[in-house]
Amino acid sequence: MGRVPITVTVxxxxxxxxxxxxxxNDIKISTKINSLMKEWLEREK
Structure with missing residues (x-):
């Protein structure tokens, strides 16, 4: 699966x-955001 750049405002x-x-925690921001999005999607199923 490829990566797609996004722009967000926070x-x-x-x-x-x-x-x-x-x-x-020595974690890349993009990696953590990706993990958080996956977790949220799993909970929404």
Missing amino acids: DEEVLEEFKKVCEK
């Missing part, structure tokens, strides 16, 4: 906190 404070959590 609150600056939320993004900064998200970056900190990703850095702390």
Whole structure:
């Protein structure tokens, strides 16, 4: 499956906190967002 670039708008404070959590856990932001989207989709089934 290929990757597709997307553009999103989020609150600056939320993004900064998200970056900190990703850095702390040594996770790429795009990888974490992809995982969160997959988890959400699974719950919606």
